[in-house]
Amino acid sequence: MSASAPAPRPNTAVLTRKGADRVRAGHPWIYRSDVTDLEADRGAVVEVRDGRGAPLGRALSSTESQITLRMLTRDATPVDRAFWRARLAAAIAVRERLALDATALRLVHGEADLLPSLIVDRYDDVLVVQTLSQGTDAHRELIVELLVELLQPRGVLLRNDPKVRTLEGLPQEVALAYGEVPAQVEVREGPVRYLVDPWHGQKTGLFLDQGENHAVAAGYARGRALDAFSYQGGFALRMAPHVDHVLALDASADAVAAIAANAARQGLGNVEAREANVFDALREFERGEERFDTIVLDPPAFAKHKGAVPKAISGYKDINLRALRLLKPGGHLITCTCSAHVDEGMFGGIIYSAATDAQIPVVVVEKRMQGRDHPVLLGVPETYYLKCFVLRRAG
Template sequence: MNRPDRSSGRPRSHARSRGSAPPSRPRIEVTEGGEVAVVNRKGAQRLRRGHPWVFRSDVERRPALPAGVVRVEESNGAPLGWALWSPQSEISLRRLEADPTRPIDDAWWHDTLRAAIARRVPLAEEANAYRLVHGEGDGLPSLVVDRYGDSLVVQLLSAGVDAHTGLIVQHLRELTGCTGILARNDPAAREREGLPREVKLLYGDVPRVVEVLEHGVRYLAAPWDGQKTGAFLDQRENRVLIGSMARGRALDCFAYHGSFALHLAKQADHVCAVDVSAPALARVHEHAARNGLTNIEPVEGDAFDVLRAWHREGRQFDTIVVDPPAFAKTRGALDGAMRGYKDINLQAMKLLAPGGVLFTASCSFHLSRGLFFDMLSEAVADSGRRFALRAITGQPLDHPELINVPETGYLKGALLEAMP
């Protein structure tokens, strides 16, 4: 669930097709007979500990069925509930339901989606864009649903859940009253499932651009070709947090379309929004005008180089945000990512005025919270300054992180104050 690289700021091209509405009530078959997935003791223990995944190596008997839903049993015949079945995936099973007597039928999908959507009701008071379903975090493995106004954007990231597209779309329509549903099925994870990567309209109409209202700030999301499903929704509360503390001269590193910068500009005297992409900075300028803000200065350049140059010039900032793309996309890239995170945070610390505040974050799943704070500790030591920890942040309400399913969590942040 890591966020993609935002360094280029350039939208990718996708094949697109506009589809018609699905059947009014698709009929989904469930396995009631002898065809089951039998897992070994290791797989069974993993399920009993609350993790929904069973890997290919732990499936002793594979069902002779296409992707969909299957019953799961241990090798001794003990029932383990129901799971999504992906024949080609390394993650062969993703458990949906532990109760073997409750089939994954129409009512199950309706109730589970309804519960996930109900959890987000408080968010609608301050924003019109947020996540409705966060995969495993909501008991709906490999399914992502984001809301942008009256439109929904879904990602069906496994063959098992993809087989239920029609039913999912039907219930989302009923439960949300949306006017359009777009499938952003372009992540690389779908290739590992034997599925095509595509962007496809599933229902109604979804505009190319949607205005997002977030705690009084307006910006544009691009559901068809923007990053992730159109915008970065996971930092919403963190943008509000640092925006409420902003003052003086502020700096937004890796600004992309300026979501942090917009919140900073509400209280800061001046905001420098740094990004390597000229098209991204053009959107920053557009967003500033949309909010009636004249104190945001887009700065094109590599954040590492820009911050070093400004340190040599003796510049200082009272408020700084460091929200880089995921430097560690794989475990093998972790060492290099640690160096990158430390470097950019060290440069930011050098630029922070006494009494100033720095919000820094990492969206790399492979960089654990422990490693994140180890990195910050090393950067503080190298800066030769004192920093107080003011807050530790994680994922918002609409991106639930389950304690026993670490894959549901990736975002971590820290608010630091430069002590005089």
């Protein structure tokens, strides 16, 4: 008589009271310290219960990350093909209703679309996908299949090279998942056209979360403008038709070349792209008594973890202090942080401290955030990462 096959693992998780309260409060992340028992295969969908056995929903599991569970449902809804299709279709429908004036946008924004650790960006007829946890990575073939079914793209690229995947025990890799994805794709954001490299560009090719803020900045821009930490020139190119001259600064030679090329594509002769360390450049401008009517500060995340916050505060204060000193009276400063660990209140305090030290009166004109295609899930502060203040120098 042959031995019977082993019974399949039950794929269940039991939470501490703290973990259960976190689920009931709506946060999708459950940490390892709040899981008392877990029986699950790598990246499996698990049934989640509290210590008394009451069901809490279903989640994606991880055998390595400190984020052991990522909640998908708050009930017993099966997580099957129909589930994934419905969630993807709902996220896509939201973007269609936004009617953004762009051919490059985010279609799925992870937790805020109730699809934690999944990113889907659209560049014209090409999709770029990131599966950032064991759970979404285990379902990536199904996800790609459904995206092709729903959108009929020319190609789908897996940009699974973010470092965060190493926390899940996953490799960093870039791979073609479907069709054809060329080395460059032309996209449009408002009146500006870009050539995007989906295989090697920052993030998935472009920083898509500032698109609507680019347009807002253009509305305030005038005179002589400065776009610091410019990357591919998103702010500079949108401001250029409204100013006499715009100087775009970035530390990357490749970024500077891209700014120049993108400016030439638009026929914008008043855009100057310069390779520079922004901290050093701001100091030099101040010593040289250069002044600007419009300044944009859009630096990379200075605080990628909580331990980096004190140093980040110092960095943000330094650049904002110097920018305010370089700003002409009546001019506008558009200043941003994409550090999730620096919240809106903290960032406002940094700006206030910089203005106080500079002895410059400053008016807050607008408070903005990431674009509407990058939604924020209420109660999940990690999804509210981009803060943008539009300031006017009074006097």
